[in-house]
Every structure is written in C-alpha cells, then in structure tokens.
Amino acid sequence: MLDRQWYYQTCTEYGYYQTTTSNNQPFGKTFPLSLYHNICKDLFGKKFNVDLLQRGINRTNIINGGYKLEVTNVVSVHGTVDPWHAVGLKHDLNENAPVFIVNGTAHCADLSSISVNDLPEMYEAKKRTKQYIAKWLK
Known part of the structure; x- marks a missing residue:
C-alpha cells in the first residue's frame, strides 16, 4: 500500500500535513493538526508522538536547508x-x-x-x- 510509505515519510521527515488548524483559511476545523498526529500513532505505534514527529521534521530541515535549500542532482x-x-x-x-x-x-x-x-x-x-x-x- 503506497499510502503507508507516504504517511511514514510524512510522519518521520516532512510534517507535510494538510490541516485546518490555522484561523486563516475558509474550511473550518475539520482537519486539525492533532488528527495527523493521531494517524501517525495509529499507523506506526505510540512512540510516534508529537515530539518524535517534530524532531524528524527539524532533522529534515537541518539536513536539506529548510527554506534555503542547498541541493544538487534534483529535478x-x-x-x-x-x-x-x-x-x-x-x-x-x-x-x-x-x-x-x-x-x-x-x-x-x-x-x-x-x-x-x-x-x-x-x-x-x-x-x-x-x-x-x-x-x-x-
């Protein structure tokens, strides 16, 4: 199931969640950030808590430069x-x-x-x- 791999990468590296947590959007409160945190825990176990997810996201940003990407050989x-x-x-x-x-x-x-x-x-x-x-x- 390809979705599982995408969720794993999202949970452990990207934090690429499509949420409605911000007040600056027109979609209500249907998909709060906590929904995605719970999906990560449900799919991969209790150790996939907010702290572990945030550390993974921070690591990815440090390795790849965050908003100041310094990469080569990427299209x-x-x-x-x-x-x-x-x-x-x-x-x-x-x-x-x-x-x-x-x-x-x-x-x-x-x-x-x-x-x-x-x-x-x-x-x-x-x-x-x-x-x-x-x-x-x-």
Whole structure:
C-alpha cells in the first residue's frame, strides 16, 4: 500500500500535513493538526508522538536547508493544475537543481514514461529530466 510509505515519510521527515488548524483559511476545523498526529500513532505505534514527529521534521530541515535549500542532482517538476504547485519551487536552485513548471498538467503527471501522448511541454520536461539524470549518472 503506497499510502503507508507516504504517511511514514510524512510522519518521520516532512510534517507535510494538510490541516485546518490555522484561523486563516475558509474550511473550518475539520482537519486539525492533532488528527495527523493521531494517524501517525495509529499507523506506526505510540512512540510516534508529537515530539518524535517534530524532531524528524527539524532533522529534515537541518539536513536539506529548510527554506534555503542547498541541493544538487534534483529535478523538480510542477504542473500548473496541481494545487501543490503553489508551494513548489519557482526557479532553478542551481545548474544541477532545475525546476520545470508545466502548464496544464496535474500532480505526479511527470512520473510516467515519456510518451508521444504527453502535452508538448510535459514531453520536453521529461526529456530534459532524462538528460539531467543521464549526465549525473556518468
């Protein structure tokens, strides 16, 4: 089950929860942060408490630079139809950390193989991604 791996990574590294805890949103209080803390405990055991989750998130931010990422050999592809693109990278971080923003595509659309059925921008993004990875593997 792929959701379990995503939740594990979210619980132990990202803290990437979609909550309604903030008062600055229109969706009420349906999904408080505590809901996600409880999901982590329910899935992986009582030791996955708020303290453990926060330490994992802090560790990830320290290792990866938080809002000041210093990475190489990473390609970021965002589709403009994906609601997550708004919080994604907008510009290349460096020559070995390119960002492609593809008009008219959705979340994870870049994960399938290159296809003649891809939108032209997606086709080009996948082709360029493949070129970067080939260069890095040499």
